[in-house]
Amino acid sequence: MRNPHSREEKAEINRLLDDIKKEYEEGIRPVLSINNPTMFGNPHKIPRLKKIQINRGLGLAAQNTNILKKSIEEFTKITGQKPIITKSKKAIAGFKIREDMELGLTVTLRGQKMYAFLTKLIFFTFAQIRDFRGLSVRSFDKAGNYTFGLKEQLIFPEINYEDVDQPQGFTITLVMSSPSTNGTTFNNVLNGMVLLKFLRFPLNDSGYYEKYDSLEEISQVWDRKKHLRRKRWSQE
Structure with a gap:
């Protein structure tokens, strides 16, 4: 295992902080292609981050205009993009939900905004979580996408403590590229783990x-x- 305080480690972090997209194109992709030509000899099979989806379910609280407006403002500050209001597709009488009822928010980040959010998430946001021990490698789905939840919005530097009435979390999904429709669950998850490891994503049990x-x-x-x-x- 490398010394976490070595010069190589610091240089790698500085490159990712400088431009994580450029480092992926010029650093990560060539390394994967050269070191493992069996798996990644075809450039189209090299794992790639397509988009990041951020969701927050508000439930019936979304009917409160002030709560909905504040959540929209928080999403806009955190992601740099205005969210879309999610609505119910059908009525559920037991939960007092009507058809086309506002229930939450969602944002889909691509391109430069996606990489900017990912950089902030990896190097700044996780460090604000108390007793943070990393994220579980078991949160991959069959397609190799990775989903995890955050309990509160205060860990993001854009949010001021005085402006928060109550902690509200959200779910974040890192959507990976699918090289082939015939890929097995094992290969999809392995590709996702390889990419996140190179991006220094804090998976706490990948060493298993x-x-x-x-x-x-x-x-x-x-x-x-x-x-x-x-x-x-x-x-x-």
Whole structure:
């Protein structure tokens, strides 16, 4: 394991801070292509971050104009982009929800805004979380996208403590590129882990897989776990 205070480590962080998109194009992509031509020999198979989706569910509180307006202002400050108000698709009487009822907010970031938000998230925002121990590697979905939640908005530097009436969190999804529709869940998750590791995303349990010598061993472990889950479900 490298010394976290080495010159190489500091230089890598400075490059990412300077321009994370440029570092991906000129640094990360060539390294993946050269070091693992079997997996990433085709440039279209190299994992890529397509967009970042940020969502906040307000529920019935969205009917309060002041709460909705303040949430829109917070989203605009944090992301640099005005959010879209999400509405219900159908009525649910048990939850007092009517059709086309305002329930939350969503923002989709692409291009330069996406990379600017990612840089802020990795190097500044996570450091503001008390007792932060990293994010779980188990939050990938079958397509290799990574979703996690933040409990409050105060960890972002754009938000002033005096302006917050109550802590409100949101869900953030990092949407990865899908090189092929035939890609297995294992390959999609592996591609997502590789990309986030190069971007220095704080995955706290990714080191679990370092004890295996090859991708084949990791794949076998996944297959055994899948078999055990199926066996358990069949017995229930």
